[in-house]
Amino acid sequence: MLANRRDRNRRATVRLFAQGESMVRELLTKQNIEFAERAREVAEKHIRPIAAQHDVEQTYPWSAQKAIKEAGLSGVWIPKEYGGAGGGTMDLCLVVEEFARACGGMGVAYAVNALGSFPVILGGTDEQKARWLPGIAAGEKLISFGLSERDAGSDAGSMTTKAERNGDDYVIDGVKKWNTGGAVASYNTIFAVTQPGRGARGISAFVVEAGTPGYRVGKHEDKMGIRCVPVVEIHLEGCRVGKNQLLGGAEGQGFKHAMMTLDLARPGVAAQALGLAQGALDLAVEYTGKRKQFGQSINSFQGIQWMLADMATQVEAARQLVYAAARAADAKAKNLSKLSAMCKLFATDVAMMVTTNAVQLFGGYGYCKDYPIEKYMRDAKITQIYEGTNQIQRLVIARALLREAASAGE
Ligand code: CAA
DSSP states (O other): OHHHHHHHHHHHHHHHTTTTOOSGGGGOOHHHHHHHHHHHHHIIIIIHHHHHHHHHHTOOOHHHHHHHHHTTOTTTTSOGGGTSOOOOHHHHHHHHHHHHHHOHHHHHHHHHHHHHHHHHHHHOOHHHHHHHHHHHHTTSOOEEEEOOBTTBSSSGGGOOOEEEEETTEEEEEEEEEEEETTTTOSEEEEEEESSTTSGGGGEEEEEEETTSTTEEEEEEOOOSSOTTSOEEEEEEEEEEEEGGGBGGGSTTOHHHHHHHHHHHHHHHHHHHHHHHHHHHHHHHHHHHHHOEETTEEGGGSHHHHHHHHHHHHHHHHHHHHHHHHHHHHHTTOTTHHHHHHHHHHHHHHHHHHHHHHHHHHHGGGGGSTTSTHHHHHHHHHHHTTSSSOHHHHHHHHHHHHHHHHHHHHO
16 A cells, blocks of 8 residues: 555656656655646646746736646645645745746745745734635735835844734834735735834734725836736835734734744745756756757757756755755754755855856857746846845854854853
8 A cells, every 4th residue: 555655656756757857856755746746737837838928018927826726736835724735835845946947936926925924824813814814725815925114124123114003903104115926915914013112022913905995005116037926015004904913913923923934935935946947957958959059969068068067966956955944844943044044045046056057058049038048047136135135044044053053062
């Protein structure tokens, strides 16, 4: 029985990863493989064919969103009791990787729903989870994450958006920046100061529903990459929400939950970067086999082979670290912040290097929009910036390292 299952599992692995892909993926569970296979099918049928058009037009790929919903992938990370698939961070990462392999924008359009809903999962009451999670799990509702502001980016704790208690409500005022997916989301997890003067301990999180009076989508950014997903400002002007929209029902937990959310979500950005790097490598291998110069395919030159070998090695190393961090998240490992920052830092730098080299391998054609490769490079750049710049990741890693050293010395 078990042997049969293992056999089926192996056959599925071979089917999915038949194109000379990672041996690491042989270690995936049956559930991991099922999610990844479904995601790849959606990516190849419904994402790759429309990626260029939505990139040019800066329009949200609703048809891909519908396909994701129909494939039952909308709530991979959401617990079963709230209508989700009950998968973990590893499953989420595999799905994001497959989507990003076809289109980096769709990778984040999907992943941002995990970012927005993690604070509810981590800090919400049962009633709040039952109110917001099932719609997201069913793919009926999208959610975004409102932490950053114009003057509060890396220093997230310096936000000035305020939420003041007024009877049974809170009234929120402020402007949130870099809100990925905010223009299409039904819900937005908004972080605001409820107790001024208490620093990070004075910050709370609210779920604000689109359409609430005083909630308005502002400026749409005209971006270099991930152009299919809207990144917007969210204006909160006397926006009144019920006290039952304060996550966890207690003030002052918001910053901690934001940081815990980023620990869980950064492997998702790393998976997006990994998918972009793998996708660019796939295209580079294919192109260099077809392109002929000096009477032969350019992949017969050692200089080209060595570039491909370096790219493939970097991709594989990134995959190891992303999967290790995702498994650590699922195991609720203590050192998650460090590992999560490490995988984000490493995989996103790899994505930039691999996609840039892929453009190089396409030569002049790579620089033009006739070929899909330049989009990979544009999409990759943001992964080094959002959900904490790679400089902030280094800070998180170094702080953890020094803390560990100090406690070892005690
Ligand atoms: N888990 C739990 N608690 C944590 C934590 C973690 N990982 N990290 C910090 N905390 C807690 C601390 O214990 C501390 O709590 P106490 O006051 O009770 O002791 C509190 O949070 C403050 O911690 P710090 O003093 O370490 O905070 P800091 O001000 O020095 O900032 C930082 C730390 C790491 C720089 C943080 O501000 C940070 O991660 N900045 C980057 C923000 C970021 O990633 N923004 C991206 C937003 S999303 C986006 O990009 C857009 C999008 O839509 C995709």
